[in-house]
Amino acid sequence: MLALAGIIDGINRAIASVLRWFALLMVLVQFGIVVGRYVFGVNSIWVQESVLYLHATLFMLAAGYTLLVDKHVRVDIFYAKAAPATRRWIDMAGHLFLLLPSMAALLWWSWPSVRNSWKILEGPISVGGIEAVFLLKSLIPVFCVLVALQSIAILLRLVAGEEPA
Template identity: 75%
Template structure:
């Protein structure tokens, strides 16, 4: 089971190592847009939309890694002062009752829109924009799959027995 969890973690790490570069590219493109508009009087709707696409991809595809490194949003009202055993129970509850059903529902309810978008190869958001809204909509099921895989990995780790080194670290 440990090897499966490590493999699933690897998917999140590889995905993050690729999409993290979108942050740099996004800043450079946005800088070029501003310089082009205000210095040279040139504007490109496609370039503006590319920033939107990169932003969407960065956050949607990076969500699984965010969950892996425990940097996701958490309500710490009870969690912060809870014992390790209680935290494990809260995490299991959160994955099984909240996160996994939410991701499955989102994937289920968004799939018809994604499928239809691919069927018609849905065009740009704005006139003159990138003719690939279907690709951006595909980020929704990709997001769901990546978060579900990472949730499964974390659940596997939560179900593994606590080692003495983990007890000592706590």
């Protein structure tokens, strides 16, 4: 069980190590857009949309890693002052009854839109934009899978009596 959890952790760590460069690239592209527009009077919808694509990719694919390192939003009304055993039960219940069903529902309800987008190779959001909305929509199921896998890894550690990585 713990070996599987380690593999899942490794996947999300590897993805995060690549995605951290997306943040820098996004800042540089946005800076280029501002300089291009206000200094040189040049504008490109394609370049502007690239910031949206980078942002979406960064946040959708890094969500599993965020869960791994426990930097996600936590509503800790009871959790902060609870005993470790109570925290374990709260974590297990949250993963089993809230997070995993939410990821399953999001995957289920988004899949037709993603499938249809791929069928027609859905084009740009704006005229002159990036002709790959189908790739942007594909981030939704990948997000669901990465977060669900990380949730399973955390559950495996909780069941084994180990603290999540």
